[in-house]
Amino acid sequence: MDQLTWWRGAVIYQIYPRSMLDTNGDGVGDLQGIINKLDYIASLNVDAIWISPFFTSPMKDFGYDISDYRDVDPMFGSMQDFDDLIAKAHSLNIKVIIDQVLSHTSDQHQWFIESREDRANAKQDWYVWADPNEDGTPPNNWLAIFGGCAWEWEPRRQQYYLHNFLTSQPDLNFHNEDVRNAVLDNVQFWLDKGVDGFRLDAITFCFHDDLLRDNPAKPKDKRQGRGFSEDNPYAYQYHYFNNTRPETVSFIEDLRALINRYPGAVTLGEVSSEDSLATMAEYTQGNERLHMAYSFELLTDDFSAEYIRETVEALEGRIGDGWPCWAIGNHDVQRVASRWGKGQVTPEMIKMLNAMLCSLRGSVCSYQGEELGLTEAKIEYGQLQDPFGIAFWPMFKGRDGCRTPMPWSEKSLNAGFSEAKPWLPVATAHYALSVESQEQDEQSILNSYRHFLGWRKKHPTLINGDIEFIVTAEPILSFIRSDEGISYLICFNLDAQQQTLTLPEMGIDEVLIDHGLVNGTVSNGLLTLPPYGCFYAQLTSI
Template identity: 65%
Template sequence: MSKLTAQLNWWKGAVIYQIYPRSFQDTTNNGVGDLQGIIKRLDYIKALGVDAVWISPFFKSPMKDFGYDISDYRDIDPLFGSLADFDELIAQAHQRDIKIVIDQVLSHTSDQHPWFIESRENKTNDKADWYVWADANEDGSPPNNWLSIFGGCAWQWEPRRCQYYLHNFLTQQPDLNFHNEDVRNAVLDNVEFWLARGVDGFRLDAINFCYHDAQLRDNPAKPKHLRQGRGFSEDNPYAFQYHYYNNTQPENLAFMQAIRTLMNKYPGAVTLGEISSEDSLATMNEYTAGGDKLHMGYSFELLTKDYSPSYIRNTVETLESQMTEGWPCWAFSNHDVERVASRWSKNGIVNHEQVKMLHALLASLRGSVCLYQGEELGLGEAEITFEQLQDPYGITFWPNFKGRDGCRTPLPWQRENEFGGFSTVEPWLPVVDAHKDVAIDAQQADETSALVHCQQFLAWRKQHDALLFGDIKFTQSDEHILGFERSYNGKTLVCYFNLGEQSQTIDVQGKVIKSHHYDSATLSGFGYVIFAKEDV
């Protein structure tokens, strides 16, 4: 691989650190993190050994969905800072050879966006067809049976137009009409605004939701035994349907190509599409195939409760069998699901030896990595009372589903600090004592900590092209052990991970080059071993 090619393909095998800016670092003493907070902690990010940061939305917003409801795509919400702060962030990150990837929320806007304010006024204005509007049925009911992910009907009545508008998420997040060419062009212009400002790529939120079925056909019912949540509560009626018509429409492929054409004007810029469909793995392949659409696909398939070796193997192998051209990006945690240290633990009790093994497993799968802030520390899900809840999703479905606040609490920087060194005032969500116990300053001083392990493994990983770029072939998956080979340019590394608590015997035929809790063919609980294959 030439130096130029490597620079353009920096994202292949990259580790992308997800920052939820509200909860990263507060520098304005208002209890909410900001862009200057990210700048302040860039040296920490550099020391962690990641290649890029993905920053969740910081654009102007009424904050009904904490920034995923955008009212101005080309400006920073004052809560987070200014465009000057963002320019400084890019400059400071690039000085440290850290790439900047930002969220783009293209499928919908805030109901406070000027486009929607104009569109809802009547049926004849210039933006009248920029959103998904439909007449009521004869009995006044919504035009079809589509449901919102956040609960209930996906249609909201607008008395100014005497029509319903579509919202796949909150009622304050109306869906844009991508069947309208003017909408597509305006959206791409907003994307280019940030490319011209120097960003290195985009994480495209809910990208398969851009188009809807123009005929507004009903979604069919899903049998009860097949109702599974992928990033949403399983008691949510959204799980009661096959979502064949409200997202993932064939017209979306041409829009993916239009995005790629724009990205090609900015060499090295990358797209990472968040995909949640009826068959997310197949859609990941479809949206990344051919080299003319998205660079990478990202889904919720490893953000589930199932932690078995067989499930992980089946998920990765299924994608590998389909994705012959595209590139995957894997994650175990993000801002929408219970933290993995709790989700995959026994009885919800965080085990930091398990956390270390999961760091190594995630970074050893074929593809790029999304590491969510706090995952390097082994943070578990924070316990949030109903009175402390901020997330409208959790408020709606409490107590069966407590929402997303438990994974969004502020990052603990200092153990001996009332608010964990995140802020000088009470934060927007609490810093729980369990998180302060494993704060960054405490872990930096402990060579056996999860943080130090994460730093060391990521640094070691960069030395092995087989882990960065190699093919993957599974060799074992039983009740406890997950084993696979990673091969690249004639070199093969064999990886074994013990996902259980009991010791297991491993047949190592080669030179051990990395291990944790491994000794003389015995892999202790939550241990791993990586060795170079002898016959290479």
């Protein structure tokens, strides 16, 4: 592994710490739980872990509302636990990426506590404050993602403050140089602790339009934004003025300059904008911005060969020397087994999806439990923890269903996650999918995942190669990966029915078989793909 470019084509395993493993009996996962499972994670053949927030927080948004950027919340353990985690991960050749939530803080952060007191304190301009209109209404029409107006009244200052998320998550004023410097200082703190990089949450939200112009209305037929259906009024606007402002690029370049002082450290930006593919390309352009970025383009309900092909091709046509990262699941969306499986998911489908994701050009974020094929858990209203789900119930049930505890043992209390009542219930269907159960089955989704990632490491073309799609009829996705004179033809059957494909006019030198997958076969120029079958072949010519 090249220590400077290790991230190019890396598989990054996302850990949601609340749900990995509880070692202190409070029903919530912790850093010691992650340490306990690092050997398991290493056995998956991933390259890095991304740990969702574990910083001091009132947990209104489960750690994405930070009140102290430089300490570990006691719920998760201590700073010594984190030091031990880094040491063990590095001993296993696993890189450690942590979340950084730069655009906003908790309302319990000392910066905000001071800023809200009056208009004359040292941090009076560290957040986005605005006077009311003459009639007392908020300064403009901006909406919050979690519902309602993006402005909250503060009686001490007789002003509104901006919050793009919860009211308890006030937005920082990145137009203030002192704020930008303080944020970079917090990033440097963790670099000095030895982390290998950062996943940058909501990076497109750092800057706001300083003229506070209204966002224009979005026509009804355009309201299917990525992650925001027309059930959410947030989808009613084009978010030109409270998102993806041009000043963000300059800050990203300052951030990259800091990161470059720590060779091998990387940045992964979460992009959510009106044209996320264009923003991914812009934010990764050249060698002075983000190392890589991902968006919600493959985190939607859209599932077809055409959609995947057109999405990846669209980014490839724009990104130039930038680098993508792809994900089909994370802590914010319904589990891919349910979202794309639509109630008819099979182990073969999950094996194919994991292989497909890891065969695209780019790096990969793989969410904990995807190696087991976990489905979305059904959470009753009275069990909900997610404020997003509580606000939009019953049309949108929130994000709790993808955040339930990892099942480690089918026959243990709470699937081996905790001896106490878990913060979210273990899904009944997940017990049979436990790690312990799948370890014993050579053909399991888990062992397929391991086999494939181990096999992928032996084929650098899958990690570094260019990608060129072959237009095929549904439900077959087909492309060629090429690097240094070696080319692979790769095909996937996205359907539960067997499919056949006449192979293009190209010589097949060798059919590559990964024994963890359902593999296609070739006969008389025809490729037969079983239900959810996969095919990899090295070509002699193109």
